[in-house]
Amino acid sequence: MIRTSVLCFALLGACASGAVAQGAPASGATVLRAWSDANPLPQASEMRQDLDRERILGCWAPGPTMARDRLRRFDTEVAKLPQGNPERASYERLRPTFLQAAEAEAKAPSKAIPAPKDLAEALGRAEAWLDKNEPAGMKAFRASADAKDAAKASRAAFEASLAGQHSAALAALIAAHRLAPKNADVLVNLAGALSHFRMNQEALVVLAAAEKLPLGEGVLGWPVKATLLNNQGYALIGLGRFTEAETALRTASQLAPNLAEAQQNLARTLTCQGKTNEALIAARRGVRRTAAETAKPGTPVPPEAVVETPQPEPDEDAPKETFRPSEFVFDVSRGKSFNLPNLKLPQTPVEAVQLLPSYKKLLEELRAQDDAMSERQQELQQVIRGRQEPTRLVQQRRDLLLRAIYRADDAPRIKPLWRAHAKSRAAVSDIWTNFWHCEGGCTISNIMKQASASSDYDKTFRDLCVPALSGANNSWRGAMHAQATDLAKAAEATYRLSTGLAANYSDPSWHELASLQAEKGALAAFTNLVYDAMIWAQDVEKFQDKCVPQATVTPPVKVAEDIKFDRTASCKDLFGTAALKASFKIVEISVACETVSLKLSTPGWLAAFGKVEKNFVNDAVTVAAGAELGVTIPGTALGAKGAMGMYVTLDGQGEFKDVGTLAEAGATLGLKIDEGGKAGLGAKVGGKWSLLNSVGSP
Structure with a gap:
């Protein structure tokens, strides 16, 4: 055969x-x-400590005086450590072992073994051994x-x-x-x-x-x-x-x-x-x-x-x-692609008030979805902790894959995308802050001051706030569109990399755990976008009596399609x-x-x-x-x-x-x-x- x-x-x-x-x-x-x-x-400091330990314990040469030479080197190196150093104390506890070996060597000295004269002698020694x-x-x-x-x-x-x-x-x-x-x-x-x-x-x-x-x-x-x-x-x-x-x-x-x-x-x-x-x-x-x-x-x-x-x-x-x-x-x-759902944005302050219940409802749904994912991850982690991995190297490989998913948004080609998104999101925040929440000189604060100085507070407030908020809403809406564009690019690249990493797993539990982490990242990105829309609409609602023309109350509408994840098959399945x-x-x-x-x-x-x-x-x-x-x-x-x-x-x-x-x-x-x-x-x-x-x- x-x-x-x-x-x-x-x-x-x-x-x-x-x-x-x-x-x-x-x-x-x-x-x-x-x-x-x-x-x-x-x-580097951690590796230096390991090297110092090797210098004290691992540097020695064989021969008739090996144990005594090792003790002398040990004493010399330990003496260099400062008094009170915890490492010094731990080394000093090893000294009796080295001392005992040195004393035993001195009592029963041995002879140095000469090197073989040639290849034949070297092989003969090995074969005899x-x-x-x-x-x-x-x-x-x-x-x-x-x-x-x-x-x-x-x-x-x-x-x-x-x-x-x-x-x-x-x-x-x-x-x-x-x-x-x-x-x-x-x-x-x-x-x-x-x-x-x-x-x-x-x-x-x-x-x-x-x-x-x-x-x-x-x-x-x-x-x-x-x-x-x-x-x-x-x-x-x-x-x-x-x-x-x-x-x-x-x-x-x-x-x-x-x-x-x-x-x-x-x-x-x-x-x-x-x-x-x-x-x-x-x-x-x-x-x-x-x-x-x-x-x-x-x-x-x-x-x-x-x-x-x-x-x-x-x-x-x-x-x-x-x-x-x-x-x-x-x-x-x-890796799989990810499409960020289009989020409906209010074209006017009136529509912002009308969409607020929808944003709140969507946020609740997204957070509930994230909670469910986290709960499932905890279950999977418990399963994984309760068993023994085949080898230490396999355990390390699986851990490193998951850690790579956790830091996917820090990858060299993806990090600039998130920086661009951070910049465009900051622009949204600036518009929101400057209109509603700065510490002095906000648009809404200035309107209040001017209205207080007038003879008709309510009329002045409305006359100033309605056009100001309308203009701010337009600016905010444009900034939100820019943020959504940058977010879509960053989230898609991160999801593609994360799911590509998840596809390396053949173990079902690890594969699901990694896939959920990729999905949680994309979900969190969209959740943040919805949150930004919600807090704007929420502040508009607070001032709707003075800053918004009469809004018709409408039931919640669907402001975004359901978020969808294309999960990779496991490595074995692929x-x-x-x-x-x-x-x-x-x-x-x-x-x-x-x-x-x-x-x-x-x-x-x-x-x-x-x-x-x-x-x-x-x-x-x-x-x-x-x-x-x-x-x-x-x-x-x-x-x-x-x-x-x-x-x-x-x-x-x-x-x-x-x-x-x-x-x-x-x-x-x-x-x-x-x-x-x-x-x-x-x-x-x-x-x-x-x-x-x-x-x-x-």
Whole structure:
């Protein structure tokens, strides 16, 4: 039986042809979609505190005097903190632990382990370590077919890395190298696997051997040299060689600006050297995958729009965060239009009095509708809080989508529309205030003064007020029309963006919650317009005896059509498939809408490994894979050299931390790949993949 792998990519949200967002890249443009690009950027002061903590607790070098050196560094750094600093007190409580380790080290000194002389010795040490610590796993692997074929061994290592079985990945990569010793990619990945088990000296020797081989283009457009330098920098950090690590990581970042792992590692090595300001810059860049300077024409928004949007803060003491534009980090192509209902405005003061009951009635209806929406949202929030999300990353993705809807009116292309509306609404307010409610010199106040000075108060008041109010009503009506025009533009743009964001949800509860929020925003916009009409008519009514010709009482009339909302279908209903689905021998990765999952089937020999995982490094691991297609597929945007790929970043506990895909804009493609590497539709799938180590974001 031939096992197949299915790869399905579409960068704008799912595998559905034609799902191209407004302002999306043209066909043929390659786009990287990274979930981490939606991450909020914390306040600099908050990140600085995290870096300070890392400098005190996380900067140390292995060796015979490691514990004593760590204690000395700890004491030096803590002494720099002011007395009475709460952080200092919490650190001082940790000192007994460091002291105990230093004393134990002094009583039982160990010898430094020299670096391997060459590649053969490095691999021999690693294999001996595996035989000692994973005897059952090594026996099962050596008996498998994967141990006898370089391509199969490399693919097995890829799957083992995704499954969190790093010792199995190490064994498979050693075998892959022995079977294909001229493959630099295998050596670079092998070094990453070695560092996971603190075999950093061995990793550096392996990387030195890789540098002697041809290094080409890696997956996702990241040069293999950049991946090599990142893993080299990570290994040097593990050895406490921070200056050398800085050099390697700066070069890696220059070669591949989107290599967030290199920025995260650079932040650590700069922190350990006391270069906190530089470390802060690198740490902030490492929060997201896509560097702002790499945004090109053809990305969902132009480079100048890749800016940070401040989040409104309900509490001034809360840490501020900044966000990238929603159009840059989410698929908003499925947004719906919204038509602001036409509101009947009084042509005369008489009609204003007649329409007042209708405005009041409409306001009551709109507020009741808003209350019902809020009540339903509370019910949905209770449902959501009462269950557990699939993963932390999915929870974060869903939260960020909803937060993007809350701040939709602050989007770079929408904010100017609301500013224009604020200006036109201010004009309405000025007319209303200047006639009725200013603190002195109002039209109505001046009329009162003149009437009081006359012999016939009522007649003078009426003679002055009727024409003045008629003129003011005309001015107010014109200003209201201008406000309604600006409001319609702003509300429509906001609703389109908000519903486009809501369409990213596949979960019914989250989708309804987000859709209601989009609808509440549009409802509030129209409610404010009705309110402005009502308060004008209300003041006219107060002075109808003196300022309005005799008005005929009429029953309430319909002053606006019912407000209507066109709700998007959920992501699952729209697309019915995943944005990316990759099924390998034992691992299946699915990135669909706002969810990501990894499933393991019968693990085979991998099940015999994993006995030592918990005792080692808990840093993040990124696994990236690419597919190279050498054909033109009808109906897609792929050309002769189309490039596609994906990456997954896992934290030390094996939880998803980030995912992303790379493909040509608008491309929709499904490939079936057999174990021999042959693919349907004449496509050639490259076997490239990369393993990158990182300390993670602070």
